[in-house]
Each structure stands twice: as C-alpha cells, then as structure tokens.
Amino acid sequence: MQLIIIEWRENLAIQGEGLFMFVAHFQILGVVLKHKQYAMDMVVALSNLRRALPFFLICFCFGCGEEKNEESTTAISVPIDLNKSENGNLSDAYQSIDYILLENSDTLSLIRPMKVIMSEGLIGIEDRGGEKYVFYDQKGKLRFGLSASGDGPGEFIRTEDFQVLGESILIKDPYLNKILTFDLNGVFKKEEKLSSILGNFYRTNSSTLFYSKNGFDLGAYYFFRYRKNTFEGIFEADQRLEGKVYSGKDGFVLNPFTKEIIFTIPFETTSVIFSKDGENIRTINFDFGRDQASMEDFHRLNPQQFDERVKNEGLVSEISSFYPLEDGYFLRVFRGEKEFHEIFLDKEFVPTAQFNKYKNDIDYMPIRNLPWFFSENKIGYLIPSFLFLEDYEKKFINNSEVEIKGSIHQFVEENKSELKKDSYVLVFLEVKNSVFRK
Numbered sequence: 001m002q003l004i005i006i007e008w009r010e011n012l013a014i015q016g017e018g019l020f021m022f023v024a025h026f027q028i029l030g031v032v033l034k035h036k037q038y039a040m041d042m043v044v045a046l047s048n049l050r051r052a053l054p055f056f057l058i059c060f061c062f063g064c065g066e067e068k069n070e071e072s073t074t075a076i077s078v079p080i081d082l083n084k085s086e087n088g089n090l091s092d093a094y095q096s097i098d099y100i101l102l103e104n105s106d107t108l109s110l111i112r113p114m115k116v117i118m119s120e121g122l123i124g125i126e127d128r129g130g131e132k133y134v135f136y137d138q139k140g141k142l143r144f145g146l147s148a149s150g151d152g153p154g155e156f157i158r159t160e161d162f163q164v165l166g167e168s169i170l171i172k173d174p175y176l177n178k179i180l181t182f183d184l185n186g187v188f189k190k191e192e193k194l195s196s197i198l199g200n201f202y203r204t205n206s207s208t209l210f211y212s213k214n215g216f217d218l219g220a221y222y223f224f225r226y227r228k229n230t231f232e233g234i235f236e237a238d239q240r241l242e243g244k245v246y247s248g249k250d251g252f253v254l255n256p257f258t259k260e261i262i263f264t265i266p267f268e269t270t271s272v273i274f275s276k277d278g279e280n281i282r283t284i285n286f287d288f289g290r291d292q293a294s295m296e297d298f299h300r301l302n303p304q305q306f307d308e309r310v311k312n313e314g315l316v317s318e319i320s321s322f323y324p325l326e327d328g329y330f331l332r333v334f335r336g337e338k339e340f341h342e343i344f345l346d347k348e349f350v351p352t353a354q355f356n357k358y359k360n361d362i363d364y365m366p367i368r369n370l371p372w373f374f375s376e377n378k379i380g381y382l383i384p385s386f387l388f389l390e391d392y393e394k395k396f397i398n399n400s401e402v403e404i405k406g407s408i409h410q411f412v413e414e415n416k417s418e419l420k421k422d423s424y425v426l427v428f429l430e431v432k433n434s435v436f437r438k
Contacts, residue, residue: 076283080288085342085343086356100123100425100426113129117163117164126159133145202252210231211263215243220233220239222237222272246267255324269286312336330379352435377433
C-alpha cells in the first residue's frame, strides 16, 4: 500500500481515488445502449462518488500480485458550465474539412466498424460485426485484412481491441484470450496466451495495461498492469460492478504529442491519463455541476427511470469523446438525449471555447453522426458512403441558394460511382489552434 499526499492547488477541487460507482443497464432489442445516436455491445452507466478535500488528497494505491505498486496518482476536477456554450459557425472552431473514401471490397466490407487507428502510414479499423481488422493506406486504398479463421497459431475467433506499435500490429482475441502480433503487411509473427481474461489493452515499453471490463477475479480495479508475469491492480472500482461488461469505440488512446495514454471510463465523466510508461496516473474528473446526473440516481433508480431523468432534465451522464490535440483537448458530451456540447480545453484542462450548435459554413454538409476518432489535429467522422452521397445531393443538386465551392465537389465528382457502393467516408475536421486561446 502506498500513501500519497498532494498539496492543495488553488482553483482546483482535488478528489480522492477510492471512489464508489453506480450501475445501470440499458437493454433494447438485445443491444445495450445509452444515447440513441450509437449502440455498443454492452455498456455500464457509472458515476464517481466525489469527495473534495480542502487541503490534501490522500490516495491509497493497492497492488495486486507480489510486487508493490509504485505508480503515483493525482486527481483534478475540471468544472464546466454548459450554459456558456454558444451557437456558432463551424469555421469558429475548424479551419478545413478533408475526405477519404475507403476502398470497397466484397470480401472485406465493413459491417460494424468500431475502433479507428491512423498510424505508421496505415488506417486500421476494427470491424466488430465482421470479426476482422481491415487496413488501408492513407489515401483509403485497401492494403490487407486480418479475419477470424480459427483457434490455431496465428488465428483468432473474436475481435476486441488492437494497437499499432512501431513496426507491429497487435490484436486481442477475448475468446481465445491471447494477443497476436503481425507486421505492417499483415504477416503473422507471434502470439501470447493471457493468464486472465481482461478487456482493452495497451502495450508500453515496460508493461501492458488492461481495462478490467469489470471482471474482478484479480481484484476490484478498473485497470491492471501486467509485467514479469504479474498483474498489478490500478484505480479501485466498486465491487458491485463485477460482471457489468462494457465495450466501446475508443479504448486506450495514445496522445501523439506527449506519448501519454488516455482511457475514458465508461459512462462516467472521468478520463484517466497514464504517463507514457504507464506508471503515473492523472484522473481528470469533469464536473458539470447541476447538469451532471446524480450518482444517487444511478444507484437508486432502475435503468428506465434513470434514462428518463437524464433525458427529461437534460443531464450529463457520460463522456462521448475525449481526444488529445496539439494545443489541448477535445471533449464532447450530451446534455439529455440530443443536445451535444463540444468543449475545447487547453493543456491545463481549462475550457477555452464551447459550442452546442454549428452552422456548417465550410462545406455546407449536414454534420452527421458522432465524432468517432482523431488524427493529429483533426476530429474524425465515419459516415456510410451512400449516406454521404445522399446528403450531398440533397444539399447541392438543384439548390441555387448554396454556392458550389470547395474540395467536396471535386471529391464527389472523382468518387461518385464508388460512393454508391457499401463503403465508408472518413471526414476530417481540422481544429483551429486559435480555439485553445481565450
């Protein structure tokens, strides 16, 4: 056990790490979902029981296994007033929009794409509906796919998570409970069997981080660090979460600018930032004040009642996206069911700009779907190609009120026949650096 004492920092509400969690399920037609805008395999509505300490933060860090857990943990509360969000033009926050059409393939078509990684000249997409990983070059041309094929060496049955690490691609099979390594051309190199069933993973130079997926055979922790054949528990979780399974689109996210590793806790307003070696931890608790769903309600109400309260009272119960950018961070939440808020924060997590409605004055297209991934200083959307073409034709064909200009028209003209097929368009909104300066 390690005792950490951290001095009070002015204007920051410091909070303890030993937090209780509250659970709710949302079962609809066999798919668990929270917001109707997207569905996940299984989700958990969680909320921290926050306790601000006036002068000191005392954290008890417990290790699992024989080795002492040596990481240091700090926690910061970031107050956000959603009433400060503004209506604006898209150009207030973004400077340009780019598009990539993913090459269609009958054998590697995307059924239910989830995690997207852009790294080492590749665009990698986990297709959880098709139990495969598909890789494209930076222009969207198909490179190769890794598909479920069996339980032998170099084979897998289920998809769950993947990582591009240097010259290697690592993928995790939750059914066979192993991590397989391929090179950047999709050639199998090696595999390793895991001794415990855990969720999302991220490999550092010295260890592998795992999200517990609320499986507490090794102890009630959100995360485990695996090294020297030993699992160490990180960031205690409420024992009552055991067996409540979650699977989402992001998992662990690498900050390409600082090399830190970010994980947003499911159905919580907390993100955890690991140092690049996975040893030190910062927990960033976003506090929405009166707009934040009550943790008592998570525990007291049944799932339907809680969902109705969030919807009817316009409350925030989770983080939709939290991504690192060159000059700060991008945060997106929903207040209630449909009212989105995009918050830009500087490197010290101070909000610098907030929007809850945009007029697209860049390419004039509807802003469809949720932000799905990020790349460098861009926020990425994943849109079915036929819907993209449908939106374009509704907006521009026989519409004299909209001026035809910009790269979108060249993109559509060059790809019109392919857009009609069953594929996807990646849409990139490049963030203005000025949005991080008040």
